[in-house]
Structure formats: structure tokens, C-alpha cells
Amino acid sequence: DAGVIQSPRHEVTEMGQEVTLRCKPISGHNSLFWYRQTMMRGLELLIYFNNNVPIDDSGMPEDRFSAKMPNASFSTLKIQPSEPRDSAVYFCASRIYLANTGELFFGEGSRLTVL
Amino acid sequence: KNEVEQSPQNLTAQEGEFITINCSYSVGISALHWLQQHPGGGIVSLFMLSSGKKKHGRLIATINIQEKHSSLHITASHPRDSAVYICAAQSNRDDKIIFGKGTRLHILP
Numbered sequence: 680d681a682g683v684i685q686s687p688r689h690e691v692t693e694m695g696q697e698v699t700l701r702c703k704p705i706s707g708h709n710s711l712f713w714y715r716q717t718m719m720r721g722l723e724l725l726i727y728f729n730n731n732v733p734i735d736d737s738g739m740p741e742d743r744f745s746a747k748m749p750n751a752s753f754s755t756l757k758i759q760p761s762e763p764r765d766s767a768v769y770f771c772a773s774r775i776y777l778a779n780t781g782e783l784f785f786g787e788g789s790r791l792t793v794l
Numbered sequence: 795k796n797e798v799e800q801s802p803q804n805l806t807a808q809e810g811e812f813i814t815i816n817c818s819y820s821v822g823i824s825a826l827h828w829l830q831q832h833p834g835g836g837i838v839s840l841f842m843l844s845s846g847k848k849k850h851g852r853l854i855a856t857i858n859i860q861e862k863h864s865s866l867h868i869t870a871s872h873p874r875d876s877a878v879y880i881c882a883a884q885s886n887r888d889d890k891i892i893f894g895k896g897t898r899l900h901i902l903p
Contacts, residue, residue, distance in 0.1 A: 712891070721880075721893060721894075721895045722882075722896075723893075724890060724891060724892075724893075727889075734888075735888065735890060770836075770837060776889075781842075782827075782839050783829075783839050783842075783882075783891070784839065785836055785837040785838070785839070786836065787836040788836055788837075
């Protein structure tokens with residue numbers, strides 16, 4: 680299996696621009712997570728989906744952030760408009776949700792720099 | 795107070811030393827995860843455990859549910875073990891995964 684695939688790996692954009700990050704989970708996994716990692720705050724959960732349905736989005740910083748999972752094999756995280764404080768590495772992870780168990784598999788991350 | 799606390803925050807040791815990283819958590823959990831992140835790299839799951847002990851090569855993870863404490867041990871440490879090790883508690887209430895701040899390990903040759 681190819682693992683969790685994220686794109687783009689790196690993105691540099693200017694403040695105010697729209698940013699879209701993409702994630703393809705491992706085939707057969709039915710839980711998908713979006714995390715953000717910064718030096719100051721470490722890893723933070725933004726949102727997670729079970730069976731394509733958003734379960735908890737309380738970690739989404741504000742209305743500028745939105746996430747969708749239109750099908751089991753694809754998810755997007757969108758920031759509009761982007762701000763310099765959004766600069767971070769954004770990770771997607773997936774697992775099999777079964778009775779609260781299931782090892783997490785992470786993508787390589789998308790490094791976002793907002794100028 | 796963070797719900798997941800790791801210690802130490804930073805650890806430098808000589809090659810060959812026995813390494814212990816500790817994790818304490820305050821939430822009820824269904825599982826405890828140990829993750830590894832190399833500099834500039836992705837995150838890899840090392841262990842997921844809910845009781846007892848697990849071993850994989852030179853790595854050992856233990857958990858004490860009553861004391862809400864887990865440890866990650868590395869035997870015969872090697873410079874390639876240098877990485878950030880992250881403990882994460884999976885809540886048994888809402889399945890949310892709560893991360894510790896990580897322990898930065900540096901093994902000197």
C-alpha cells in the first residue's frame with residue numbers, strides 16, 4: 680500500500696490567498712484526521728472524520744478553516760483567506776476505526792508558509 | 795495543566811545507553827500511542843497499547859492503567875534513534891487523540 684498521501688508537500692503563498700491541502704487515506708481506513716504542527720504548540724488535532732462524516736471539528740481555529748471528505752478516498756483542508764500565523768506543517772492521518780482501536784498512519788505532511 | 799505530559803522534554807545520551815521516556819495522562823483512555831518523528835520527517839507510529847507491555851526490536855513500551863502512566867524504553871541506543879518521541883492518549887469518551895509535547899532525543903556516537 681502507498682500509505683497516506685498528502686499534497687502538496689510544500690506550499691508558499693501570500694497572505695489572503697486560498698490554500699487547499701489534500702489527503703488520500705489508506706484504502707480501507709474509515710477514520711481520517713487532520714493535524715497541525717508548530718514549534719510553539721506541537722501537534723494539534725484540527726478535525727476528524729469517521730466514515731466520511733465530521734465527528735469533531737472543535738480544533739479548527741476559526742471560520743477561515745474548512746475541511747471536507749466527499750468520499751472514503753479523499754479529503755481536503757482549506758484555508759481562506761490564509762494568514763502568516765497559519766504557517767505550519769499540516770498532517771493527515773488515517774486508521775481503521777473499530778471499537779476505539781486502530782493504529783494511526785500519518786502522511787508526510789504539507790509544509791505551509793504564508794508570507 | 796496539559797492532559798498528556800511527557801518527560802524529559804530533551805534528552806541527550808551516549809550511544810549504547812538505555813533510554814526511558816515517560817508519559818503521564820489525566821484522561822480516561824482506550825489506547826495510548828507512541829509516535830516517532832525524525833527531523834524534517836514524517837510521523838511514524840511505534841506502538842499502540844492499552845495494557846501491559848509491547849516490544850519491537852530495541853523498543854519497549856509499557857503502560858500502567860491504574861497510575862495513568864506509560865514509558866518508552868530504548869535499549870542499546872544508536873544515533874539513528876535520534877528523533878522526537880510523542881506520546882498520545884486516545885480518549886475513551888470521544889475517541890479524540892491528545893498529544894504530548896514530545897521528547898527530543900539526541901544520541902551521540
